[in-house]
Every structure is written in C-alpha cells, then in structure tokens.
Amino acid sequence: MDKFTTVRAIAAPLLRINIDTDAIIPSREMKRVSKQGLGEGLFSAWRYTKPGSRDENPDFILNREPYRQAQILLAGKNFGCGSSREHAAWALAEWGIRAIIAPSFGAIFHSNCVRNGILPTTLADQRIQTLALLVQEDPKKNQIEIDLGTCIVTGPDGHTDSFDIAPSDREMLMEGLDAIAVTMKRDDEILAFQARDRLKRPWIYL
Amino acid sequence: MGQTIIEKLWDAHSIADLGNGNQLIYIDRVFFHERTGSIALQGLEAAGRNVRNPEQVFGCMDHIVDTLPGRTDDTMVPGGSAFITTTREAAHAAGVNLFDLGDDRQGIVHVVSPEQGIALPGLTLVCPDSHTCTQGALGTLAWGIGSTECEHALATKTLAVKKPRFMRVGFTGRLGYGITAKDMILHLIGRHTASGGVGYAIEFADEAVRALPMEARFTLCNMGVEFGAWSCIIAPDQTTYDYIAGRPYAPKDHTWDQALAYWQSLPSDDDARFDKEITIDCSTLAPQVTWGTSPQHETGIDGMVPNPANEADINHRQSIERALEYMGLEPGTQLAGLPIDSAFIGSCTNSRLSDLRSAAGILKGRKVAAGVKAICVPGSGQVKKAAEAEGLHRIFTEAGFEWREPGCSMCFYAGGDNLGLGKRTVSSTNRNFENRQGPGTKTHLASPTTVAASAVRGCLTDVRTLEPNHG
C-alpha cells in the first residue's frame, strides 16, 4: 500500500449524493477472485456507453481531459454507501484516485479506503460546492492540496480547511502499516481476554 | 448514568483502548460468503496466517451460486465458479465451517446465521457483507466489514473500531392491515434520508417493534445499512428467546440458563443517554414503495412520483431528477397502477418463512398477470423445506411463480440471471440502486405482500385492496 502524506492534484467533481458502491464498481465487473484488474470497471455503467462494452461515454467526467489525470474526487454526501465490496476501493485506487472529499461516507467504504491507501476527507457540503466551482473554472490550474500531516485541505483560492480523521486511520495511511501485525503485538491481551471471557460466557465457545 | 444496550456490548468486548475513541473489540463470530470471503481467506493464506478459532467461523455459498434446480458449481455469473471453488478450498484448508451447495442448511448468510443459532444476543458478529446488521435483531452487535478487515478478524479475533454515536429510533402505534416491517423501515429512510443514520449505532425500540415477530425484526434491521447506520440492534425479549431455543448452535441445558440471565441484563437502562432520538408513528402507515434509485426515494402506495421542482435542497432536487430519468417516470404519476414486467420475492430482507406465507396468502387461488415474470427464492434450505412441508411451493407455482433453490439470486446482477434488463420490477429486496438488478432494470422496493399483489394485478398495487384468499 502506498504511503499517504500529501497530494496536490487535479480534482474531479462528481457531486451526486448517495453514490453507492454498485455504481463505483458494478458486481458484473468483479470477474475474478482478485484485488487487481478492477480499475477498468470503475464506474462502468456511467463511463461506458453500453453494459459490457468499453466504448467511452464522452460526457462522463472521468473520460474528459484533464480529469483523466484526477487523483482527487469531490463527491456528494454518503459517498460509498451500499454494498461492503472492497472492490470499490481497489478499483478507485487502481484508476489513480488518492483521496475523496465528501460531506460524509458509507461506514464500510470509509474503512476500506483507509486500508487501501485512499484518504477519505470530510468537509462541509458548502465548501465542497465552492471547491467544485473553482475546479471547473480551470481544472488543470485550480488543483487541490491535501496534507495528511497537518490535516489541512488547501483550495485553489488559498483558503484552508482542517479535517478530522481518527489517529489510527491517519497512522495507517501515513505509515502504510500492516494492521494485523500491529494488532498481533497485543496477542497477550487478546489471549488474556479470551481466558477470562471463557469463564464468564462459556456458551460462546463452541 | 445508565447504559444503552450497544454500550453494554461495546464495553463487554473491549480489549484495549487505542486512543481517541478507537478500541480493540473482541469478535465472537465471523461469517463469510463466496463473493467477498473468498478474497479474505485467500489473502490470509497468501500471507501465511492462520484463522484463530476456526470453529467460530462460518461460511455460506449464497451470492454467486445459481438458484435454478439442479445447480452445480458452474454458474451463469461469468467467472463465477472460481469464487465457489476458491472459497471451498480455502475454507477447508482453514478448517472453518461451511454450508456448501447440497447442504440443506445452505442459504443467504443473514438468514442462515440466526436460523442455526449462530447469531445470539450479546455476541459481536462480523461478515464482509453490508447487511450483517440484519442480525442485530437478536440483540447481536453485528456489522458489515470489508475483505481486508475480515482477514484481520479471522487472524486476530479482533477489530479496531471507532466507538459509534448512539441513536434511538422509536416506532410507536399499531400496524394496520397489510402493513409490515418493510414498510416501517422504508418509511424511516424516506423520512430521514439514506444518510440519516451515518455515524450511528441504532437501537430500534417501542411498541411497534416489540409487537413484531422475530422474522419481521430481521427485515427491520436488514435495511439499517440503507439508512446509513453502522449497525442496528433490537433488545432481546421473550420473542427472541422463544426463537433461539432449540436451534443447533444455541446454548442448551445449564448453559442456556446462564446465557439467559446474561441476555436479560442487556436491554438499555431507563436512564441511558442517546446522542439522537427519533420517533416514527406507524398507526397511519400505508404500504410503502420506492419510485427512484435510492431507498430514500419512497412514498406510500397511495402517493405519486414527486416533482423535483418542489424540492428546495439542490442536492436532493438533482438526485430526484436523475432518478426519474433512470426510472422513466414523470412527476405526478400515481404509483398504484404503474405497470410492471417482473416481480421478485427473495433476499436477506424478505425471504423467510413468514414472508413466503404472507405472500402465499395473497397468491392462493390467484394467477400472476399475463406477461409478468415472477420468481420466488427462499432464503435458505431450511426455509424452503419448511415452506414445502406446508405446501407453499404449490401455491407459488400454481399462481405462476418460479420456485427456486436458496441464495441471493436476482437481488443483484452479476452478469448472469436477471429479471429482464431495462424492465420494471417490483422486488422484496433492499436496494433500488441504478443497475443493481441488471443494466437499466427499474426496481421498485416493497414488502412481499405488495410484490405478490402487484404480480397478480400486473401493476404496483395497494395490497389492502386485495384480501387474502382463504378459499
């Protein structure tokens, strides 16, 4: 997983509310038991003219220059709601998205992003609308910068907003940590909990 | 100060404080299925890690398997059989429990887990599937996770979780004739939006919830995730205990007494504090149906397609405009009477025995309207067997419904079986997202009785205008 520190990049506004993970990657695009090869299926129902085809729909934002180089998505609230499929995060990462700025996220999708090097950034709806307008004026010039070290988003207008992120999520993104290895350091605590719990709730232990 | 049920379960499972509201939470049960569990098991194996306590891990084949009689590992889903065989091999190698094809316990994870007594009050249970919150209906702290988090839970028996905020949703009043838990939850989402529950663990409470039989409570909790909730729960009561008693993995004899005493201590204390409280009056509720592409796009069956011009919020206006374009609907169209092409009864929302019974009550002695493709998919092998024992399958097939093998089936489209691409369908499932049930397929979510009534009339129908037929 790529370590995340700062990204300054072209942002693509996709401001619909409730964009679900079925839209991010339709189930029919999940063809193999694999985390790879999903970028092509990203937003496929919107990105291509016909189901199953790879003829690009020229109206879809990620098919247009310079948004093809976007590394940041500006989205509406509840982005990534719906299915738990981690393929949504894998597809976004493979396509090149490093961060998503939205007023809120689907809970499972949020965790999936953090575990795959994508920064979910929460900003107020109003500010996201403003950022989208600024970006649209000149997407190549009006880039957005997100600094995870300081937790600050700097808009093309120079205005800064700070954002909240759980310290453990921040650490995971910045260090690219293996979460299982981190937890395994607490193996003694886990085993001790289990030993106590076994006496308290014997019916749990099949 | 008192505690909410969620807080009690949270504290009982907390192993370590990781700072800033994050805690290491002990996970009692892990469930998986072949769509997302395959990758989790494979990832674990590739990393050379073992499953800790494999006896507490359970899996089902449900998403990719075909639901046509005589099915095998080959499926209509392109590349689908690899998901089945990979899951089977990885599950056997890891020594976990698997309800495979041919096992009469096989079915949709969220139907099977309670049915087998695997989900119980007071447990933490996770599954790489968003509708895991269904099992909260038993008083289980259950939530959906991704595949990578699933690997973590399998390898360590824990997850690092941020403590949620608590919401209490009280459903008051008594349900009228023909009104179900599906109508309650759709109405909540319609009223408070699909993101109304984001950041919350939600307790469903009050008399309309207490009056629901156990299976209806699963329907209610199933769609908690469509409300944006991290998890949702119903405090266990006598209805819960009666449901659990005697199930294969449920405690027995003296451990039952011990467990019961613990379960009885779980309900929220009277002075527990919630971060947010909402009340929904159910006494005047009509059968609900969706008209758009988000579960929040819904109204009573006696209502009409809204006019986006009347919506003040620009985000919501645009969302309605886009939904109407996708659904091919005009503002002001009456929902009752809208012609449909297909009807589907199934999914982890509404495929349990009581759902099939109530739909059969409508279908008995009636026929599906000409030209309507109608399919019923029982939620599990156990549901199917019980339904057939009381002859429900005959009612369905005589009415013109297909009667299938258990699984997720056409709740979602993965490139194979479907309800008609671009067609209009009325469905007892939980997601009316664009293309969810097939490219261009226009989904109207409703209760199983509304689906049955609509299949008979060939159009969206107010089930209250069609009495159950006891003849």
Ligand code: SF4
């Ligand atoms: S029935 Fe549908 S919603 Fe439920 S687990 Fe299966 S695919 Fe998901």
